Amino acid sequence: MIRVAVAGLSHETNTFAEGLTTYDDFARGRGFPGLMRGEAMAETLGGKAICTGAFLDAAEELGFEALPLLWTFPQPSGVIEQAAYDRVLAMLLANLEAALPVDGVLLELHGAMVTEELEDAEGDILEHVRRIVGPETPVIATLDLHANISPRMVAQSDALIGYDTYPHVDAWERGWDAARLLVAAIEGRVRPASALAQAPMLIGPPRQCTLAAPMQDIIALAHEAEERPGILNVTVAGGFPFADIHDCGAAVAVTADGDEALARATAEEIGRAMWERREEFRVRLTPLPEAIDHALRTGEGPVVLADGSDNPGGGAPCDGTVMLQALIEADVPRSTVAIITDPQAVAQAIAAGVGEQVTLQVGGKTDDRHGPTLTLTGYVRLIADGRFANRGPMYTGIEADMGRTVVFVVGGVEVILTEQRIQPYDCQALRCVGIEPRERLLIGLKSAVHFRADFGPIATAIFEVDTPGVHNPDVTRLEFRRLRRPMWPLDEIDRPDPATT
Ligand SMILES: [Zn+2]
Structure with a gap:
């Protein structure tokens, strides 16, 4: 039987975020165990709506033996401590060596991991794996x-x-898809040959959303290209713009059957299509007062305000106060802020007790880029364990753990205070603390785009609001030093083709 090593080593590194990501961050669970190995990994992740879940499910369906090595995916955060990365990678590689001989390797990677010494950690992971299994053993990664x-990730x-x-x-x-292609490669039915086209574009998350043009059209073009003879896979990466590294930005990776030239031509064609529509990829944020006025004027909720700049799902602290302060000052009725992570405020609210009035210092404690700490007097409505499982379309069934959680009410505004940083993209983040999103006039979410899957269908309007932070959807607000230049929209580039210098 075909033997396939299966592993997941993921992190989305925001190099603008305060503090380093440590080994404890890899080890700490967030609703499910933080770092799993061997059979425990297979038991927890089999059937789950993630890549490794599919790798394990495919083993049964396609008839190969899956050898689970290691899986970890901490919450996005700052640059990874070198020793932490070295330790986790060494565990993965030791388990791979112990599993030999293998016929192929399936890796669940994120693709935006940065350590103290490595701008391209995924390139490093793939190179290490390649060294162990040799050049003839197929290695396929999801991103x-x-x-x-x-280019190194593609080469390795x-x-x-x-x-x-x-x-x-x-x-x-x-x-x-990855598992199916790997088995085909192992059986010699295909010979994957890949190429990369990088577009000199930094695209803010809101315009990478595939539910609307222009990204929807680019993905449609990718799907059309996948139907052409000889093309095995087309991957369009919007890029993670909050990484000040050389290879940051949009890119297209194409795999063709034994034909690298075809892969290259196809990647360049789609890269060019992105480049030609660059003006449509430009992010424009809405001033907070304008979004709040809309809610107050129409009176029809829920109006969703996306505070993308403080999105913990992209490494932001999730304790930013700019949106909360604006809602309190406007005294917006029936409004909810989900979430503000502040373990100190949570502890004080719990000490005060349910039904009590208390004055708290809320948020703004991680750095000075997400608004000041607010002194707020309010009412403790509810205390909860903050655990829920996603019911929306994204990572359905995956468990989340906000830590001890408090619903704190200041006038018409209720704020969900948590111990853990979690992106509230699933309605269960509100429902698990007794808040029905459909009944709210306004909901402020610390999320850039992911909330659209579950909150989108119930929202009467959505605004991407202009707040400060390390995950600012308007990337021109950030300062880059190591990024390759010129790079649109930081630099105006006047040329018809992204590849022409
Ligand atoms: Zn993502």
Whole structure:
């Protein structure tokens, strides 16, 4: 029977975020165990709506033996401590060596991992794996749509298969594609040959959303290209723009059957299509007062305000106060802010007790880039354990843990205070603390785009609001030093083709 090593080593690194990501961050669970190995990994992740879930499910369906090595995916955060990365990678590689001989390797990577010494950690992971299994053994990795794909990642793998959706609702499907292609390569039915085209574009998350043009059209073009003879896979990565590294930005990776020239031509064609529509990729944020006025004027909720600049799902602290302060000052009735992570405020509210009035220092404690700490007097409505399982279309069934959680009410505004940083993209983040989103006039979410999958269908209007932060959807607000230049829209580039210098 075919033997396939299966592993997941993921992190989305925001190099603008305060503090380093440590080994404890890899080890700490967030609703499910933080770092799993061997059979425990297979038991927890089999059947789950993520890439590794599909790898494991495919083993049964396609008839190969899956050898689970290691899986970890901490919450996005700052640059990874070198020693932490070295330790986790060494565990993965030791388990791979112990599993030998293998016929192929399936890796669930994110694609935007940065350590103290490595700008391109995924390139490094793939190179280490390649060294162990040798040049003839197929190695295929899945990637998030927010991968910053480097030439080295393409050179060190047989294929890179990225998500086609943002909100990410196709992780399982892409994992399945990867497993199917790997088996075909092992059996010699295909000979994957890959190429990369990088577009000199930094695209803010809101315009990478695949539910609307222009990204929807680019993905449609990718799907059309996948139907052409000889093309095995097309991956369009919007890129993770909050990484000040050389290879940051949009890219297209294509795998063809034994034909690298075809892969290259196809990647360049789609890269050019993105470049030609660059003006449509430009992010324009709405001033907070304008969004709040809309809610007050129409009176029809829920109006959703996306505070993308403080999105913990992209490494932001999730304790930003700018949106909360604006809602309190406008005293917006029936409004909810989900969430503000502040373990100190949570502890004080719990000490005060349910039904009590208390004055708290809320938020703004991680750095000075997300608004000041607010002194707020309010009412403790509810205390909860903050645990829920996603019911929406994204990572359905995956468990989340906000830590101890408090609903704190200041006038018409209720704020969900948590111990853990979690992106509230699933309605269950509100419902698990007794808040029905449909009954709210206004909901402020610490999320850039993912919330659209579950909140989108119930929202009467959505505004991407202009707040400050390390995940600012308007990337021109950030300062880059190591990024390759010129790069649109930081620099105006006047040329018809992204590849022409
Ligand atoms: Zn992503």
